[in-house]
Amino acid sequence: MHLEETETMHRKITDGVYYVGVDDHHTALFENLWPLPFGVSYNSYLVVDDKIAVIDTVKNIFTQEWLDNIREIVDPEKIDYIVLNHMEPDHTGALPKIAELAKNATIVFTQKAAGMEESFYNVGLKTKVVEDLEELSLGKKTLKFVHVQFVHWPETMATYLAEDEVLFSCDAFGSFGALNGKHFDDEIDMRMIESESKRYLSTIITSYFKFVQRAIEKVKGLGVGIKFIAPSHGPIYRKDPTWVIDHFDKWSSPELDKHVTIIFGSMYGYNLRLAHTLKKELVELGVEVKIHNISYSTMDNVITDAVRAGVIVLGTPTYDAFPFPKIWAFVNEMEGKRFQKRPIALFGTHGWGGGGVRKLKKYLEENKFEILEPNVRCRATPTEEERQAIKTLAKNIAEIVK
Ligand SMILES: Cc1cc2nc3c(=O)[nH]c(=O)nc-3n(C[C@H](O)[C@H](O)[C@H](O)COP(=O)(O)O)c2cc1C
Ligand SMILES: [Fe+2]
Ligand SMILES: [Fe+2]
Known part of the structure; x- marks a missing residue:
């Protein structure tokens, strides 16, 4: 196979x-939110036996390319089952196009997905709702459906x-980054996959780490062999399927890492200097x-580095009596992403009445976060006493993460 002709193959x-x-x-942005500097892949799989099943489809703008890929193997009209692991439009x-072609196909999905399909597309094909661990024979090959709720949506x-x-694990074990003809873990630079799959997990599935943990337990509990993990984004793992299971397990684990992540806003450099002083300590x-x-x-990147931090430090100037807007936005992400x-x-500076740090503290305490002492609040340049407070704060942080 030659790379120049693989893109659509x-x-x-x-x-x-x-x-x-x-x-x-x-x-440019996954979910119109998250940068895709290396692109992304929408993975779909064909299982050809006495019956033919396609597993997941692709984002609508790539429908033609996807059909061309299928046509290299079978006539899309001959597809018997369209398995939808997850209803997200990527x-x-x-689906509407394959439904026009494969008129006799049956859509296979969970009960929750069935309701979503009706409101998203309502293509009118035959449907088969499958229970957890239900099996479907294709002839010599058998598909078994494993419900993994909330990885990424409730119907998954x-x-x-x-x-x-x-x-075929769907969004679980996925990664950002297009494949460019290198579909397997043994063909790809795994340093890139390590950072892109961590960024993928930390931005897309952050709110559902608990469910990722449950899904991993469930997969392990099936007690079956796994030679290939074929997710819906990123590479297929055949050399080392346990690599991706272990990494997703570690990245979603309730045990936080030992590092500290400092996130600050600064208009004219005062908070920048405080951030650097604290970093040095x-x-x-x-x-x-x-x-x-x-x-x-x-x-x-901020979320990816913060989500596993043992301590998060927020630094903010007061801006119109509030925290710096982008710091507020991050705090909002912390809540939304659970x-x-x-x-x-916390640290911050102000010019007159202040309020930035105070409002952050109030909000975070209301949301059950413990706020470490002391809160370093300065008017621009720190006094000697405030410098000492930074040292004390550094010691208190170090005690927690070390
Ligand atoms: C647009 C703007 C709005 C500000 N609003 C307040 C305010 O409401 N209350 C206050 O005490 N200081 C306010 N300040 C002063 C800053 O909080 C103060 O200069 C701070 O030290 C800036 O730190 P930085 O250089 O890290 O951004 C404001 C400054 C700017 C530029
Ligand atoms: Fe998804
Ligand atoms: Fe997805």
């Missing part, structure tokens, strides 16, 4: 099992192909620090 996974997904180098956008399931030991105490200026780090409760440290 299928790829064989094992006998009768094919990758027919597409790369997206067009969408995986179901091509994974599909296990028993004879070939392939787990922490580093001297042997603490690993990640630091983001909220005005030019993108929110996806960040696990953990100690938060």
